[in-house]
Amino acid sequence: xxxxxxxxxxxxxxxxxxxxxxxxxxxxxxxxxxxxxxxxxxxxxxxxxxxxxxxxxxxxxxxxxxxxxxxxxxxxxxxxxxxxxxxxxxxxxxxxxxxxxxxxxxxxxxxxxxxxxxxxxxxxxxxxxxxxxxxxxxxxxxxxxxxxxxxxxxxxxxxxxxxxxxxxxxxxxxxxxxxxxxxxxxxxxxxxxxxxx
Amino acid sequence: xxxxxxxxxxxxxxxxxxxxxxxxxxxxxxxxxxxxxxxxxxxxxxxxxxxxxxxxxxxxxxxxxxxxxxxxxxxxxxxxxxxxxxxxxxxxxxxxxxxxxxxxxxxxxxxxxxxxxxxxxxxxxxxxxxxxxxxxxxxxxxxxxxxxxxxxxxxxxxxxxxxxxxxxxxxxxxxxxxxxxxxxxxxxxxxxxxxxxxxxxxxxxxxxxxxxxxxxxxxxxxxxxxxxxxxxxxxxxxxxxxxxxxxxxxxxxxxxxxxxxxxxxxxxxxxxxxxxxxxxxxxxxxxxxxxxxxxxxxxxxxxxxxxxxxxxxxxxxxxxxxxx
Numbered sequence: 001x002x003x004x005x006x007x008x009x010x011x012x013x014x015x016x017x018x019x020x021x022x023x024x025x026x027x028x029x030x031x032x033x034x035x036x037x038x039x040x041x042x043x044x045x046x047x048x049x050x051x052x053x054x055x056x057x058x059x060x061x062x063x064x065x066x067x068x069x070x071x072x073x074x075x076x077x078x079x080x081x082x083x084x085x086x087x088x089x090x091x092x093x094x095x096x097x098x099x100x101x102x103x104x105x106x107x108x109x110x111x112x113x114x115x116x117x118x119x120x121x122x123x124x125x126x127x128x129x130x131x132x133x134x135x136x137x138x139x140x141x142x143x144x145x146x147x148x149x150x151x152x153x154x155x156x157x158x159x160x161x162x163x164x165x166x167x168x169x170x171x172x173x174x175x176x177x178x179x180x181x182x183x184x185x186x187x188x189x190x191x192x193x194x195x196x197x
Numbered sequence: 198x199x200x201x202x203x204x205x206x207x208x209x210x211x212x213x214x215x216x217x218x219x220x221x222x223x224x225x226x227x228x229x230x231x232x233x234x235x236x237x238x239x240x241x242x243x244x245x246x247x248x249x250x251x252x253x254x255x256x257x258x259x260x261x262x263x264x265x266x267x268x269x270x271x272x273x274x275x276x277x278x279x280x281x282x283x284x285x286x287x288x289x290x291x292x293x294x295x296x297x298x299x300x301x302x303x304x305x306x307x308x309x310x311x312x313x314x315x316x317x318x319x320x321x322x323x324x325x326x327x328x329x330x331x332x333x334x335x336x337x338x339x340x341x342x343x344x345x346x347x348x349x350x351x352x353x354x355x356x357x358x359x360x361x362x363x364x365x366x367x368x369x370x371x372x373x374x375x376x377x378x379x380x381x382x383x384x385x386x387x388x389x390x391x392x393x394x395x396x397x398x399x400x401x402x403x404x405x406x407x408x409x410x411x412x413x414x415x416x417x418x419x420x421x422x423x424x425x426x427x428x429x430x431x432x433x434x435x436x437x438x439x440x441x442x443x444x445x446x447x448x449x450x451x452x453x454x455x456x457x458x459x460x461x462x463x464x465x466x467x468x469x470x471x472x473x474x475x476x477x478x479x480x481x482x483x484x485x486x487x488x489x490x491x492x493x494x495x496x497x498x499x500x501x502x503x504x505x506x507x508x509x510x511x512x513x514x515x516x517x518x519x520x521x
Contacts, residue, residue, distance in 0.1 A: 058311035
């Protein structure tokens with residue numbers, strides 16, 4: 001009984017926050033609603049008997065991905081003002097598409113035979129870890145390489161050009177006179193250094 | 198007892214105890230800071246200033262509650278209670294003596310790290326909602342710091358998990374009771390892991406020398422610049438609760454938690470927590486603040502590689518020595 005009430009609550013929060021993510025006009029609010037959505041997804045995992053997945057969801061998505069999004073919002077907006085417009089109207093086409101997607105997924109789930117009667121199939125973290133390193137080793141390694149490639153790619157895009165040697169330490173060394181216009185390195189100023197300096 | 202009922206009752210007890218401890222932790226800290234700086238600290242209110250926390254709380258409650266005109270009201274008011282709630286939620290899985298915890302989660306250690314990792318959001322939300330550039334700059338530093346130090350913190354806590362072969366905090370403590378505390382066994386590995394854990398957790402908690410987000414000499418008061426009265430007090434309280442919980446987690450993961458001869462487990466756990474917490478105080482009041490770039494260098498160029506090396510060493514130890 002408690003589990004059904006809890007699931008109802010979690011589902012309600014999930015749907016409401018998902019709606020706010022796509023309908024809120026303020027970009028920062030959108031990101032924060034996404035945070036609610038991701039944290040509630042973790043709660044849903046707990047109810048489904050997957051506490052390990054829930055904590056990983058909190059660490060990686062809510063703690064990690066969302067932080068990066070906040071950085072994105074902060075660094076792209078020239079003025080860190082209160083409202084960053086995020087207009088997602090007209091939404092008619094999106095509504096039809098979403099309804100169609102729901103129909104396809106619902107049909108697929110309803111049409112699948114042999115689903116377990118109860119969603120509660122506890123899998124120990126040990127078994128999960130073992131299956132990553134045996135049964136699903138290839139997928140696991142391919143994913144790791146994919147992430148590595150994405151990371152290297154992001155760094156290459158962010159750098160724009162090769163920095164001059166020791167450019168990184170230069171601002172600290174020149175602490176005396178203020179270089180308002182001309183940085184010591186000939187390379188163009190890096191957008192990514194703005195936060196650090 | 199019904200687990201829901203047990204968890205609820207325990208939550209009431211632990212929240213009350215932690216909040217009380219937090220109040221007098223501020224007294225200890227002020228006395229300590231006073232002595233470090235050749236002062237006496239609070240002396241006026243009550244015997245040796247022992248009633249000072251109550252006077253402080255009354256003072257904070259009386260202060261005018263100001264919400265900046267350009268602030269995002271809802272988020273501005275939401276941030277302080279949220280940060281306290283998250284700080285208190287981490288205490289649920291810390292075993293203060295055998296069986297004395299809200300819920301013995303299988304993934305206890307990860308749970309603490311996940312929830313305390315979220316603590317940076319209320320700070321950011323509050324700062325952004327204040328619509329103040331100092332607050333926002335401080336919050337950006339806090340986020341950058343938290344997300345960076347999360348990596349060595351997670352890697353360092355993986356080591357007790359690996360050695361004890363369980364992710365439950367109680368399980369790790371029980372393993373240490375039977376096999377020796379991780380601070381000394383395996384020799385060197387446990388100590389290195391604890392050192393990384395300790396530094397990273399201080400940084401995550403924004404304690405001096407890692408308090409660049411607050412940096413009162415450059416950023417007024419960082420994320421809490423626009424907060425007044427008890428709302429400011431709540432941020433402060435959350436920081437204290439978090440520092441106590443982190444000290445308790447360190448005691449449980451590396452110093453055998455409630456394990457100890459003679460006295461009941463609770464005494465040992467409290468003693469270890471207080472000692473660890475006091476060490477952070479000592480560091481806090483004797484060290485200078487790092488620059489932001491120095492702090493990032495310490496994390497990415499030293500702590501992360503070091504924690505990877507220690508993790509590999511621990512894995513080899515488990516495989517070659519214990520597995521053989």
